[in-house]
Amino acid sequence: MNKEIPVLYGKDDNCCACGACVNICPKNAISMKKDRYGFLFPAINSDLCINCKLCKKVCAYQNVNETNTPLKTWVAVSKNKEKLKKSASGGVFYTLADAVIKEKGCAAGAAFDDKFELSHIIAYDEKTLEKLQGSKYTQSSTGLVFREIRKKLNDDKTVLFSGCPCQVAGLKAYLGKDYSNLITVDLICHGVPSNKAFRDYLKFFEKKKNIKVKKFSFRDKSIGWGKNGSIISEDNYKFKLYETAESYLYYFANSLILRKNCYSCKYADSHRTGDITIGDFWGLEKEYPELLGKNKIDESKGVSVIIANTDKGIDFIKKNRNLFDLYKSSFEKAAKGNTQLNRPSRYDTKRETILELYADKGWKAVDERFNKNIGIRKYAGVLKSMIPARVKRTIKRFK
Numbered sequence: 001m002n003k004e005i006p007v008l009y010g011k012d013d014n015c016c017a018c019g020a021c022v023n024i025c026p027k028n029a030i031s032m033k034k035d036r037y038g039f040l041f042p043a044i045n046s047d048l049c050i051n052c053k054l055c056k057k058v059c060a061y062q063n064v065n066e067t068n069t070p071l072k073t074w075v076a077v078s079k080n081k082e083k084l085k086k087s088a089s090g091g092v093f094y095t096l097a098d099a100v101i102k103e104k105g106c107a108a109g110a111a112f113d114d115k116f117e118l119s120h121i122i123a124y125d126e127k128t129l130e131k132l133q134g135s136k137y138t139q140s141s142t143g144l145v146f147r148e149i150r151k152k153l154n155d156d157k158t159v160l161f162s163g164c165p166c167q168v169a170g171l172k173a174y175l176g177k178d179y180s181n182l183i184t185v186d187l188i189c190h191g192v193p194s195n196k197a198f199r200d201y202l203k204f205f206e207k208k209k210n211i212k213v214k215k216f217s218f219r220d221k222s223i224g225w226g227k228n229g230s231i232i233s234e235d236n237y238k239f240k241l242y243e244t245a246e247s248y249l250y251y252f253a254n255s256l257i258l259r260k261n262c263y264s265c266k267y268a269d270s271h272r273t274g275d276i277t278i279g280d281f282w283g284l285e286k287e288y289p290e291l292l293g294k295n296k297i298d299e300s301k302g303v304s305v306i307i308a309n310t311d312k313g314i315d316f317i318k319k320n321r322n323l324f325d326l327y328k329s330s331f332e333k334a335a336k337g338n339t340q341l342n343r344p345s346r347y348d349t350k351r352e353t354i355l356e357l358y359a360d361k362g363w364k365a366v367d368e369r370f371n372k373n374i375g376i377r378k379y380a381g382v383l384k385s386m387i388p389a390r391v392k393r394t395i396k397r398f399k
């Protein structure tokens, strides 16, 4: 007789790979496996499974029950100018996490290892915290970090957890109860490509340029506050990566290589999973032109939106308000320029074409397709980055 084991997700868009099922399994019977595009999905080892169904009960994604809604919203820029430079937006994450660590707490978030595999780790000191800093536009594996976080919470340590909204929901479902010493931070999220695709893109880049990548930044502010990145090679040469000229960045930004469930993400609206939500304050020049300019906010350095969704979130921001330049705003104003506060990224059938090409022939074939299709439009980003922030602001205000 066949042993009965739970069906974890059925269709691909029923799973976000938050890892709650992996963490809760009392027999360690669940592990993440890659599909042909490199996306992670949980799989059960039937020899170990005792059919307790905890994995089904813990699934936050299939039982969404989010009641948090925005209570207060701010425009925010960290006063720590050194850390601001290396953050994607206004440096909110590092500044808040650093405040928690200084009080003997810890912070969990996504960090690359030396092979550019991305996973969630816990930082107890500033040196490790630097690894968490900066957006990585590829999926982070949560591994067994939820178990480690529960131990720390039970030891009365303050934990700041940050991640995509589905990862925050997964952690909360795994914990199964509120902890006063846990602060959750969800990112406004466009969606995630697979980490395998990102690493294959890097290998392709290394081969093309005959270099070894030492450092990768998805958002390099020396090119301005936008979606352009950079690579630093082992011999310290810097390659600027423009969103319109790099296959991986372009296909990510245009939602053509995201995980399947991201196109129907249940958290891409005002129901937020974290005590606070952070993201870019896109559209600041339209909503608050008076905040920009000489001796005011320099938008070329990056600006964040902070949304507090719980009383704990409000108290946490108020406690740390002296670390930021903070201006009151509203969810409606922030959501005007930030699509993923309103709806998930739009699905396009080109996704399947590109991902199939990748699975069959590798990233080189994807890059060739990109170059053939994009033509001279790829230089748009390069030209745009040459326009000074002041001029861009004026153009955008009248658009």
Ligand SMILES: Cc1cc2nc3c(=O)[nH]c(=O)nc-3n(C[C@H](O)[C@H](O)[C@H](O)COP(=O)(O)OP(=O)(O)OC[C@H]3O[C@@H](n4cnc5c(N)ncnc54)[C@H](O)[C@@H]3O)c2cc1C
Pocket (backbone or CB within 6 Å): 086, 087, 088, 089, 090, 091, 092, 093, 094, 108, 109, 110, 111, 118, 132, 133, 134, 135, 136, 137, 138, 139, 140, 162, 163, 164, 187, 188, 189, 190, 191, 192, 278, 279, 280, 281, 304, 338, 340
């Ligand atoms: C995949 C992805 C998509 C995003 N899409 C949008 C968007 O559409 N609109 C928007 O306004 N903002 C988006 N963001 C958030 C934005 O890029 C910044 O991360 C955010 O504004 C915080 O910036 P910061 O300056 O405060 O901190 P930073 O130091 O830049 O952010 C670091 C924080 O992000 C976490 N992090 C980085 N990469 C990942 C990852 N792959 N998975 C989980 N956590 C990660 C780190 O753990 C750390 O907590 C996205 C982020 C990611 C990771």
